[in-house]
Amino acid sequence: MLLSVSKSPRKDISTQPTEVIQSPYFCKQENSNDRKVYGDRNIGCNENTEQNRETGEREGERKINESNSEGAGETVERSFDEMGERGTEQVSQGTSIGTTVLWSDDGGGDSSSGRARSSNLPPGMRLSEDFYGQDCITLAKALLGQVVVRVVDGVRISGRIVETESYLGVSDKASHSYNGKRTGRTGAMFMKAGTSYVYTIYGMYYCFNISSQEEGACVLLRALEPLEGLERMQVGRKQRRKDSATPLKLHQLCNGPSKLCQALCLTKDANNAVDLTSCDSFWLESGPSVPTCSIVITKRVGIEGSGEESANKPLRFYEYDSKFVSVRDKVTEGRMQSN
Template identity: 55%
Template sequence: MASLKRKILSKINGCEVVKKRPQQGQGGGVRVTDRDRGTDRDRPKSEDPDPSCSQYFPSKSNPGVRLRFDFFNQPCVDLAKALLGKVLVRRNPDGTELRGRVVETEAYLGGEDKASHSAGGKHTERNTAMFMKPGTIYVYTIYGIYLCMNISSQGEGAAVLLRSLEPLQGQDVMRTLRASKRKGGAKLVKDKELCNGPSKLCQALDVQRCFDRRDLSSDADVWLEMDSDWVTPEADVVSAPRIGVESYGEWAVKPLRFYLRGHRCVSVVDRMAESRK
């Protein structure tokens, strides 16, 4: 087991596009069927025994189109919502890919946002990526050891934090990467817990500090895709206060966290926010 773990870790760090992907999905979002597209093709019934797999709990993820600058070039809140359902892809040096669907985000609005790294228009070496063109990766360290990945948007110093993903491809590699960072690392990490937090998803997809200031529109190691068979209805998007910003007054309660209702990979469910919908 130890030698296998070392072998996997030695290959990690960039990708031939894999046309077939593992199939497990849960949570808000509607799968677009052939009937929706106006065709009469019959589909076999799902053999997935999980009763939560339905049109609202898709069981498949098809290869998608890479998202370019035009997608990222929108206001911060709009981008935070638009990212839900999109697929983050990490290409490893050995040509394999890790994939995860975005199911939770947080918007940080720049100078006016007291909880943002760029509050008051503060521009430092650390947060430079927040002031770069939309679609720029902003990676920063918390507690001295953990990483968080953000994406710049329209607006001076504005960016979206990727908070949780649903693992779609490469779960065994993700599990090995997560285990390598945990105390008693051999303990099995459940699929739903592989990426259900901003630092967890960075560990699971081997997001590195050197990714900071890279362009998601053109980078060879990490990018975002549109899943052509996924639609996120507005009613399935929950707006709630952000996590860990309790000391920032009125900004602590602003509903700037967005997640897919009912999704098992969301990091923190806000029942009060859900009841307001």
């Protein structure tokens, strides 16, 4: 299927030094002829170097992942950044989920047959409504590798999606829209595919979702690989940190749903119920899709309150071996590697 696209606006963006980073986005297959290599990518930033944090500060901070009373997969990260690199080493516990992948990254496709509608576009093209008009699970996988863009005060901020979760709408006990619940808060979940759903948790954090084809269904963006506007991301993330805190490392800027909202300056008041196909300050662009064999499929994070059946559904998707994800399932990754 050919997708309608439109050029994304480019505003006055300050030039930053670039660093070439080798990115191994390839299928881990025995037959080297089948391996897909996307090559090097220029990332407009210089990764911040950072010494080990003060011992007392490291010991005194922790990450909290928990759901609210509605069980919507909402995550709070309180001063997690003070833990330094230990955060990316966290491994999800509990029942291991299989890794069968039900989609293909071969351009085109039909969501009704379980095959994803890949963006199949040149890098940097705005994603259209046709792309978002897929079932929630298929869209969550197709979003991996695509780029979220924000323009704030003339500065372009962007990040490549590396982790998502599906919330299936009226049939999903972990979803805000379970049983067709429509409120002022959940209205965006029932809008056309490609609408942003930004909600508040604990009165101070935000989570960013994108509506899909089904009624009340959406995809939660859990983590990004920062690409542009790194200084502005640091400013956004510092608002919830100590003034004396050391600048965050690159992989700490967006490795969590509320963290990426801080980094992208996303709020409910300004960015909820936005049509991502037409907004001139908030949209998604095409990027190299993550190959099927590099997608880790596991259970969602922090929704235990929705019940065992819902909590154990394999509805979280992330790029294999990415250091930018929020929580890695090393058990499932190990099985993928052995295969």
